[in-house]
Amino acid sequence: MEARNIDVAMVQEPHSYKGSLPGFTSSYRVFFSHSFDMIKAAIIVRNRNISTFLDQNYFDYNLVTVRLNINRVSYLFVSYYFEPSKNIDFDLQKINQIFSSMPINRLVWSMDANSTSETWFSPFSDSRGTKLIEFISAHNLFVINEDCGPTFCGSRGSSYIDVTAVGTDLLEDVSCWHLPDYDSLSDHKAIEFDIALDFSSPTNDGDSCIFNLKKGNWKLFYDSSNFLLSSISDLIVSCQNPESLHDLGKELISIILKNLSYGDLSFIR
Numbered sequence: 001m002e003a004r005n006i007d008v009a010m011v012q013e014p015h016s017y018k019g020s021l022p023g024f025t026s027s028y029r030v031f032f033s034h035s036f037d038m039i040k041a042a043i044i045v046r047n048r049n050i051s052t053f054l055d056q057n058y059f060d061y062n063l064v065t066v067r068l069n070i071n072r073v074s075y076l077f078v079s080y081y082f083e084p085s086k087n088i089d090f091d092l093q094k095i096n097q098i099f100s101s102m103p104i105n106r107l108v109w110s111m112d113a114n115s116t117s118e119t120w121f122s123p124f125s126d127s128r129g130t131k132l133i134e135f136i137s138a139h140n141l142f143v144i145n146e147d148c149g150p151t152f153c154g155s156r157g158s159s160y161i162d163v164t165a166v167g168t169d170l171l172e173d174v175s176c177w178h179l180p181d182y183d184s185l186s187d188h189k190a191i192e193f194d195i196a197l198d199f200s201s202p203t204n205d206g207d208s209c210i211f212n213l214k215k216g217n218w219k220l221f222y223d224s225s226n227f228l229l230s231s232i233s234d235l236i237v238s239c240q241n242p243e244s245l246h247d248l249g250k251e252l253i254s255i256i257l258k259n260l261s262y263g264d265l266s267f268i269r
Contacts, residue, residue, distance in 0.1 A: 010042075021039065036061035043066045078095075089131070117129030120145040144164050
């Protein structure tokens with residue numbers, strides 16, 4: 001990641017040892033479920049300027065959900081591994097619980113889908129791929145794969161089973177989806193793409209925004225932010241890691257400011 005200046009990696013079927021992911025220094029934030037010896041999904045954040053919030057409510061051996069906060073804007077990153085031997089309906093139901101509970105307009109979803117579809121340039125579509133693309137379309141998401149060849153090459157042949165999807169707000173910001181030439185040390189090829197995000201500091205106007213708490217529509221504020229505030233409050237109470245607590249505090253501030261600034265709430269004086 002260092003050599004290629006990669007900020008965030010979303011990994012499926014990572015190399016693991018005794019329920020851990022070796023090889024990363026303490027400067028990397030590595031997210032995966034510690035409840036299982038088997039690790040099928042992980043998210044690794046190298047860029048220290050990105051604030052992170054791990055959602056423990058949606059966390060499994062094959063699922064990692066992390067919110068990244070950049071310049072007070074929250075992005076949802078999801079890494080998911082679809083078990084090829086399981087009915088894909090089970091996985092889609094689990095993912096639907098996530099997508100139904102939080103905004104996904106700034107979603108980045110990386111998956112080992114173990115399914116094929118002509119939508120991501122496979123020569124043919126299977127039934128699993130058909131169900132997956134219907135799910136993606138129903139949630140107003142977009143597959144950003146380019147026609148770069150198969151993403152999996154192993155002893156059983158090659159296939160197009162690794163998929164990247166994004167939410168509506170990121171579609172125009174994504175570019176350069178490709179399969180780099182270096183050896184990924186896996187049957188799956190590495191996938192790289194760029195997302196144009198604003199890492200610059202907020203403007204002075206944004207920093208000095210004043211809120212009139214007496215004018216605010218508090219019921220609307222409660223309705224729009226109650227779930228996120230309750231979730232993060234529970235995590236703050238149980239948090240024992242100082243760095244994670246710092247990130248949770250920044251996430252809490254981000255949620256409050258975002259909802260206070262929402263036009264219909266009328267908090268801004």
